[in-house]
Amino acid sequence: MLKTDILVVGTGIAGLFFAIKTAMKRKDLSITIMTKDFAEVSNTQFAQGGIAAVLNTLEDSFEQHIDDTIRAGGGCSDKEVVRMVVEQAPERLYELIGLGVHFDTVNKGYDLALEGGHSHKRILHHGDTTGEEVERALLATVMSLSNITILEKHTVIDLVVENKTCVGAFYFTPDNRIHYTRFRTLVLSTGGCGQLFKHTTNPAIATADGIAIAYRAGAEIADMQYIQFHPTALYEPGKNPSFLLTEALRGYGAHIVNHEGKRFLFQTDSRGELATRDIVSGAIGEEFRKSGKNCVFLDCRHLDKETFAVHFPAILAYCKSIKLDPFTDLLPITPVAHYQCGGIVVNKNAQSSVNGLYAIGECARTGLHGKNRLASNSLLEAVVYAHQAAQAVCNSIDGTCLCTNGYINKYGIIPGKLHENQISILKKKLQETLQKFYLEGLPESHVTEIIAELKKQAFALYNSLTVSLKLIEILNMLTVAGIIVKQAKNGLSEPYLSENYCN
Numbered sequence: 001m002l003k004t005d006i007l008v009v010g011t012g013i014a015g016l017f018f019a020i021k022t023a024m025k026r027k028d029l030s031i032t033i034m035t036k037d038f039a040e041v042s043n044t045q046f047a048q049g050g051i052a053a054v055l056n057t058l059e060d061s062f063e064q065h066i067d068d069t070i071r072a073g074g075g076c077s078d079k080e081v082v083r084m085v086v087e088q089a090p091e092r093l094y095e096l097i098g099l100g101v102h103f104d105t106v107n108k109g110y111d112l113a114l115e116g117g118h119s120h121k122r123i124l125h126h127g128d129t130t131g132e133e134v135e136r137a138l139l140a141t142v143m144s145l146s147n148i149t150i151l152e153k154h155t156v157i158d159l160v161v162e163n164k165t166c167v168g169a170f171y172f173t174p175d176n177r178i179h180y181t182r183f184r185t186l187v188l189s190t191g192g193c194g195q196l197f198k199h200t201t202n203p204a205i206a207t208a209d210g211i212a213i214a215y216r217a218g219a220e221i222a223d224m225q226y227i228q229f230h231p232t233a234l235y236e237p238g239k240n241p242s243f244l245l246t247e248a249l250r251g252y253g254a255h256i257v258n259h260e261g262k263r264f265l266f267q268t269d270s271r272g273e274l275a276t277r278d279i280v281s282g283a284i285g286e287e288f289r290k291s292g293k294n295c296v297f298l299d300c301r302h303l304d305k306e307t308f309a310v311h312f313p314a315i316l317a318y319c320k321s322i323k324l325d326p327f328t329d330l331l332p333i334t335p336v337a338h339y340q341c342g343g344i345v346v347n348k349n350a351q352s353s354v355n356g357l358y359a360i361g362e363c364a365r366t367g368l369h370g371k372n373r374l375a376s377n378s379l380l381e382a383v384v385y386a387h388q389a390a391q392a393v394c395n396s397i398d399g400t401c402l403c404t405n406g407y408i409n410k411y412g413i414i415p416g417k418l419h420e421n422q423i424s425i426l427k428k429k430l431q432e433t434l435q436k437f438y439l440e441g442l443p444e445s446h447v448t449e450i451i452a453e454l455k456k457q458a459f460a461l462y463n464s465l466t467v468s469l470k471l472i473e474i475l476n477m478l479t480v481a482g483i484i485v486k487q488a489k490n491g492l493s494e495p496y497l498s499e500n501y502c503n
């Protein structure tokens, strides 16, 4: 049986930064990172715009970043958490730079960009591929640390909680087997839930596994109804994930126009294109209702070609690959599911309500985002909470020999056929249902009924089929869909009691 002091689940910015900080401070501890795909496959890899931090204190201030964050979150953020994250931002950013992350510079300083909802230019970025750069540098550092092991294509399925403490996990390997491991501490950094929706910017891995796993372990989950829809995904029907046209484009001066070529956002908010995502997405939705159309447009035609190409090379290349020219064409856009503001409830040390179970990054609900995340605050939250968790774990974990129990025979391997096709049908139905729930007002009671029926069908597959990654994912997605709809109905965060699909 695999033995590790610390098991980290996920190789995005949160998991990698936590592992690096912990491994450097506690060389006596072994750290294993499991990830269900290849190491670089994550939401982090897709991040375009950058990371928010107040570095220019002549024009900007912590107070203004704090105000912008709270305003974006509809006044529902935890003020102490916002202050902690904003005040730590410069230190954590310099740590990332120390680990080899390159951010664009100008005139011997960092080239700070503007994004919607920010009152100042404060976004550090690497062109329009910031996430890829972060992932590259962090993975390279992880590879150089001898006390960290990465296990790719290892999917964590469920946790074992003994005496209210998380002590073990089941995981699924590429040879279709389920294994069991024990550890002292578990860190979930499993990212978001975008794949629950028909249209999303999130890659295929974003199936909310961490939320479902923590929920079944009895952890408190909150604010899952606050799904952020990003207003400017490229409209390409049938494409999953949708290609994002970063917020930074609007900060750079791009306009949003309707089918008549008219800007319409100022009717909703005096900041126009620079309003927060929830407001811009809402205004676009209203435009859809009025016009009966499925998209509006991002207009970049008036922007300077040369600097555009320098700042947004990946977007330019993608547009050209589908025969769109941002300098002559209007770019069709639509709001799509982008970010999960809620998640596993954690305190300021990233500790969940279950002992030994930490959650960081997008799967955690820290209280920073309230109802709606401010642009470029997510990568920031991930590094701050990875740091907090690393400190807490390094200070509390002891160095005594790891206790190991034998394998718990919880999962039977039932020989049967893989019916990926049937699972795809369930997934598609779920994605369409949640999309309609959020964007077309499909009644909650109807959505609940559909989810219950899909769950029944998924359990039937679970009882008759060989366990597969797709089956694990659809069960998690249905569990989390149920939580989202229930929390949306209640309008309030409430803890959910564990319901274990395996018993």
Ligand SMILES: Cc1cc2nc3c(=O)[nH]c(=O)nc-3n(C[C@H](O)[C@H](O)[C@H](O)COP(=O)(O)OP(=O)(O)OC[C@H]3O[C@@H](n4cnc5c(N)ncnc54)[C@H](O)[C@@H]3O)c2cc1C
Residues within 6 Å of the ligand: 009, 010, 011, 012, 013, 014, 015, 034, 035, 036, 037, 039, 041, 042, 043, 044, 045, 046, 047, 048, 049, 050, 051, 052, 130, 131, 154, 155, 156, 157, 189, 190, 191, 192, 201, 202, 203, 205, 209, 210, 244, 338, 339, 360, 361, 362, 363, 375, 376, 377, 378, 379, 380, 382
């Ligand atoms: C297109 C796009 C652009 C974005 N741009 C920005 C931006 O500019 N600035 C910003 O702040 N934020 C941005 N975001 C949001 C930000 O990228 C994410 O919130 C952040 O990267 C999440 O990091 P994470 O480490 O929590 O999770 P992720 O990076 O999503 O990593 C999750 C990891 O968990 C693994 N995993 C999941 N389930 C399991 C399981 N059961 N077993 C094993 N492994 C598992 C996955 O394989 C993956 O390795 C963007 C997001 C997208 C999709």
